[in-house]
Amino acid sequence: MGVIKVALPPDDKNLFQMAYGYFVTISSGMFKTWSIFWKQITKQEKSNTLEWPEQPATYSDRFKGKHFLTKREDGQIRCTACFLCATACPAQCIHIEAGEHPTNEIEKFPVRFEIDILRCVFCGFCEEACPVDAIRLGPEYVMAGGAGEKWVYTKDYLADRSELNGGIVSVKVENTKHYTVDTDLHGDNLLATDAPHMHH
Numbered sequence: 001m002g003v004i005k006v007a008l009p010p011d012d013k014n015l016f017q018m019a020y021g022y023f024v025t026i027s028s029g030m031f032k033t034w035s036i037f038w039k040q041i042t043k044q045e046k047s048n049t050l051e052w053p054e055q056p057a058t059y060s061d062r063f064k065g066k067h068f069l070t071k072r073e074d075g076q077i078r079c080t081a082c083f084l085c086a087t088a089c090p091a092q093c094i095h096i097e098a099g100e101h102p103t104n105e106i107e108k109f110p111v112r113f114e115i116d117i118l119r120c121v122f123c124g125f126c127e128e129a130c131p132v133d134a135i136r137l138g139p140e141y142v143m144a145g146g147a148g149e150k151w152v153y154t155k156d157y158l159a160d161r162s163e164l165n166g167g168i169v170s171v172k173v174e175n176t177k178h179y180t181v182d183t184d185l186h187g188d189n190l191l192a193t194d195a196p197h198m199h200h
């Protein structure tokens with residue numbers, strides 16, 4: 001096997017120039033750091049550091065935080081176990097088990113609805129995909145926890161955790177079902193704001 005010769009980088013003989021460059025760069029960086037430190041400690045400049053949790057963070061209305069499952073007006077879960085959210089989820093972290101609903105008006109409901117939150121990327125595709133406003137990403141952002149924590153959000157947690165104060169009722173009217181081409185084109189019962197992307 002032949003020997004491959006590689007060219008070595010040229011020796012930098014000018015040690016003084018190297019050291020000078022090093023100190024100039026470090027000093028200018030440290031000057032910047034100390035001047036910001038000084039301005040903030042003497043309150044000449046506002047610090048962007050948040051004293052969390054005493055000082056809560058504020059996010060825009062469009063912030064996508066912890067998921068929740070909405071309810072019907074009678075308190076039942078809104079989800080019809082159609083699997084559209086689970087299909088749209090790029091992280092494949094939604095697991096649904098559908099069951100037959102005891103009443104005739106509703107076809108299916110989720111017996112099990114779980115989100116593996118450590119895999120979730122908070123893209124919001126699930127709420128976009130849901131045709132009945134059954135899943136939404138809310139404003140809650142505190143999701144810290146330890147190793148022993150359960151990182152799978154169950155159906156009960158998604159619909160009834162204490163932060164939701166008894167659950168969130170969906171904005172959709174009760175009898176609005178999944179859209180079809182027919183109801184989309186001719187139905188008068190759909191609210192204009194319900195599915196703007198589906199109106200032609």
Ligand code: SF4
Pocket residue numbers: 085088089090091092093094115119120121122123124125126127
């Ligand atoms: S926010 Fe995105 S990644 Fe998370 S569950 Fe919904 S679709 Fe999946």
Ligand code: SF4
Pocket residue numbers: 078079080081082083084085086096129130131132133134135
């Ligand atoms: S898309 Fe909506 S209705 Fe369908 S399974 Fe998901 S949350 Fe339930």
